[in-house]
Amino acid sequence: MYYTIKWNGDSVSILDQRLLPLKEEYHTYTDFQSVADSITYMETRGAPAIGITAAMGIALAAKKSQAKNSNELKTELEKVLEIFAGTRPTAVNLFWTINRMRELINGNSDMAILKEVLEKEALAIYDEDIQANRQMGKNGSRFLEDGDTVMTHCNAGALATGGYGTALGVIRAAVEEGKKIEVIACETRPYLQGARLTTWELLKDQIPVTLITDNMSGHFMKEGRINKIVVGADRVAKNGDTANKIGTYTHSVLAKEHGIPFYIAAPLSTLDPETETGNDIVIEERSIDEVAFIKGVQIAPEGVKILNPSFDVTPAGNISAIITEKGVIEHPGGKGIMEIYSK
Amino acid sequence: MYYTIKWNGDSVSILDQRLLPLKEEYHTYTDFQSVADSITYMETRGAPAIGITAAMGIALAAKKSQAKNSNELKTELEKVLEIFAGTRPTAVNLFWTINRMRELINGNSDMAILKEVLEKEALAIYDEDIQANRQMGKNGSRFLEDGDTVMTHCNAGALATGGYGTALGVIRAAVEEGKKIEVIACETRPYLQGARLTTWELLKDQIPVTLITDNMSGHFMKEGRINKIVVGADRVAKNGDTANKIGTYTHSVLAKEHGIPFYIAAPLSTLDPETETGNDIVIEERSIDEVAFIKGVQIAPEGVKILNPSFDVTPAGNISAIITEKGVIEHPGGKGIMEIYSK
Numbered sequence: 001m002y003y004t005i006k007w008n009g010d011s012v013s014i015l016d017q018r019l020l021p022l023k024e025e026y027h028t029y030t031d032f033q034s035v036a037d038s039i040t041y042m043e044t045r046g047a048p049a050i051g052i053t054a055a056m057g058i059a060l061a062a063k064k065s066q067a068k069n070s071n072e073l074k075t076e077l078e079k080v081l082e083i084f085a086g087t088r089p090t091a092v093n094l095f096w097t098i099n100r101m102r103e104l105i106n107g108n109s110d111m112a113i114l115k116e117v118l119e120k121e122a123l124a125i126y127d128e129d130i131q132a133n134r135q136m137g138k139n140g141s142r143f144l145e146d147g148d149t150v151m152t153h154c155n156a157g158a159l160a161t162g163g164y165g166t167a168l169g170v171i172r173a174a175v176e177e178g179k180k181i182e183v184i185a186c187e188t189r190p191y192l193q194g195a196r197l198t199t200w201e202l203l204k205d206q207i208p209v210t211l212i213t214d215n216m217s218g219h220f221m222k223e224g225r226i227n228k229i230v231v232g233a234d235r236v237a238k239n240g241d242t243a244n245k246i247g248t249y250t251h252s253v254l255a256k257e258h259g260i261p262f263y264i265a266a267p268l269s270t271l272d273p274e275t276e277t278g279n280d281i282v283i284e285e286r287s288i289d290e291v292a293f294i295k296g297v298q299i300a301p302e303g304v305k306i307l308n309p310s311f312d313v314t315p316a317g318n319i320s321a322i323i324t325e326k327g328v329i330e331h332p333g334g335k336g337i338m339e340i341y342s343k
Numbered sequence: 344m345y346y347t348i349k350w351n352g353d354s355v356s357i358l359d360q361r362l363l364p365l366k367e368e369y370h371t372y373t374d375f376q377s378v379a380d381s382i383t384y385m386e387t388r389g390a391p392a393i394g395i396t397a398a399m400g401i402a403l404a405a406k407k408s409q410a411k412n413s414n415e416l417k418t419e420l421e422k423v424l425e426i427f428a429g430t431r432p433t434a435v436n437l438f439w440t441i442n443r444m445r446e447l448i449n450g451n452s453d454m455a456i457l458k459e460v461l462e463k464e465a466l467a468i469y470d471e472d473i474q475a476n477r478q479m480g481k482n483g484s485r486f487l488e489d490g491d492t493v494m495t496h497c498n499a500g501a502l503a504t505g506g507y508g509t510a511l512g513v514i515r516a517a518v519e520e521g522k523k524i525e526v527i528a529c530e531t532r533p534y535l536q537g538a539r540l541t542t543w544e545l546l547k548d549q550i551p552v553t554l555i556t557d558n559m560s561g562h563f564m565k566e567g568r569i570n571k572i573v574v575g576a577d578r579v580a581k582n583g584d585t586a587n588k589i590g591t592y593t594h595s596v597l598a599k600e601h602g603i604p605f606y607i608a609a610p611l612s613t614l615d616p617e618t619e620t621g622n623d624i625v626i627e628e629r630s631i632d633e634v635a636f637i638k639g640v641q642i643a644p645e646g647v648k649i650l651n652p653s654f655d656v657t658p659a660g661n662i663s664a665i666i667t668e669k670g671v672i673e674h675p676g677g678k679g680i681m682e683i684y685s686k
Contacts, residue, residue: 021644021645022641022644186558187634189558195643196643199643199647200644203644203646210650211634211635211648211650213533213589213590213634214556214558215531215557216590217593218592219652222656247558249561249562250562250597253561253597254596254597256600291538291554291555291556292554294637294638294640294642296640297637297638297640299539300530300542301365301546304542304552305551305553306553307553307559309559312565313565
């Protein structure tokens with residue numbers, strides 16, 4: 001069985017998702033900088049998986065530190081936190097993880113104990129994520145009916161999380177309940193997470209999946225071949241506006257046009273009450289080479305101007321429900337996400 | 344200066360568009376079957392260019408025929424027409440060309456004269472296309488304002504026609520009138536005509552162009568960075584419903600959502616009063632390898648199910664105007680295209 005990320009006690013093993021679906025290869029890192037690079041260069045990706053990887057990277061930095069006392073260690077770790085904060089700007093789980101680790105760093109003055117609690121916290125973040133995904137699946141599966149064809153975008157699956165997945169977790173839970181579900185996976189240019197990752201993990205689980213290019217989604221909605229849409233999220237603002245992989249907003253407008261329910265599945269760690277609206281979310285711009293080259297093959301002329309925003313923002317009003325491990329926020333448009341915190 | 348297709352008297356030269364933008368290579372064919380294959384395998388593409396290529400291929404077949412009399416030649420040519428009719432099913436220009444050639448075949452009983460008139464007709468179809476594009480540009484340029492950023496999908500440019508282009512012809516005409524126009528080109532998966540061809544020909548003309556992936560169009564419309572959309576067409580039904588490259592329908596829904604004018608530019612030969620509505624248009628399904636492989640590089644797992652409709656249908660109601668060489672049909676929704684024939 002494959003895994004996204006694994007803690008080995010004194011190293012971290014990461015599935016190199018850039019090589020999927022052709023090659024299942026794991027890299028084992030014994031230093032935190034390589035773990036940070038694996039986030040930056042998208043060897044691992046997906047908001048929850050980024051959070052877990054950062055947690056393990058920080059625990060690894062503490063464990064491997066040659067610091068002579070706890071003050072020295074804390075100074076070192078502050079730099080480590082900064083390095084992880086700079087890897088990817090949009091996924092809020094990353095900052096949520098960093099804050100959890102920072103609290104422990106501030107709250108522990110014994111060096112040996114600090115190293116230990118950071119390791120435990122990283123493992124707890126990992127375990128909690130898988131549990132959250134399973135609970136999210138249970139909370140969201142009621143929206144999927146026997147016989148549904150469910151479209152998803154990007155990869156919000158086991159590969160984007162500790163395991164099981166957010167959007168794909170909801171689909172997995174429905175399948176486990178005995179519902180017959182077919183999935184349509186949008187390939188998700190430029191990085192092709194749908195073509196490479198979502199299809200790969202659903203084939204492994206023998207859940208029927210059909211791959212389409214992103215620009216086909218409207219056509220198949222018009223043809224009545226898509227019943228529901230479930231996607232993940234990288235950050236959900238206080239008002240319910242949701243940043244997710246570029247293309248999500250387009251699908252949400254099409255869903256509205258065709259009266260197709262559009263669900264977000266995301267753990268509480270992706271909800272960000274500190275961000276008022278979608279306008280306040282920083283959208284990461286990635287290298288234009290991701291658009292100009294596909295696996296090293298050049299598809300655009302030399303020197304052409306290219307834009308590559310990695311995310312877009314779907315307004316809360318286009319979302320039928322936000323599914324979390326703590327409960328479901330139905331029709332977040334106009335009311336936002338705060339009700340989940342009083343549940 | 345490049346060209347899409349050229350008649351050499353006893354052969355046809357075709358720019359191999361599959362190699363663009365990295366390589367500008369022309370192939371010269373002395374037999375009609377190779378010309379037909381160049382349409383099937385998309386060495387040349389674009390509804391008007393397909394029509395011209397077929398006309399030249401049919402003229403070539405006549406010229407090269409060893410038939411001993413005109414009856415023998417006509418029997419041969421009937422098979423040739425069938426072969427060309429089977430190359431691509433959606434582009435109506437192909438059938439329009441074939442009908443024009445068939446009328447000449449039926450109307451000429453002298454073998455030498457028939458060969459001559461078929462050659463003349465092929466050249467006339469080519470010349471008329473370029474003239475139509477220039478007139479279309481003049482008719483449509485009034486919709487583009489100085490300072491506009493205009494989005495287009497696929498390639499409806501010089502490379503899709505005899506020269507100048509339909510959608511890009513409208514943009515070229517506006518630029519020739521001194522308007523400052525920037526173009527956003529959607530890459531157009533799976534075949535990447537936008538990334539490979541539209542950018543290439545606009546760079547050659549020094550018209551500012553920015554490449555985006557198809558799934559970014561909604562994001563940039565929401566951001567207010569797209570003022571107009573102009574695309575070509577493969578077939579316009581009597582009621583105004585328009586088949587064009589897959590993804591066009593999605594863009595049209597997004598345009599409606601954001602109040603952005605959405606124009607179709609197409610010659611009369613693309614308008615098909617014989618087809619009542621979009622539901623009657625045959626949508627070509629192409630090889631799934633176009634999705635699974637990009638320039639030979641595999642991007643999807645072995646054995647995954649894939650759908651690859653090459654076109655979609657945009658309802659007339661989503662179209663602000665259909666621009667032809669004979670005039671403009673504004674707001675075709677509810678009234679269709681027949682008014683253009685009485686103009």
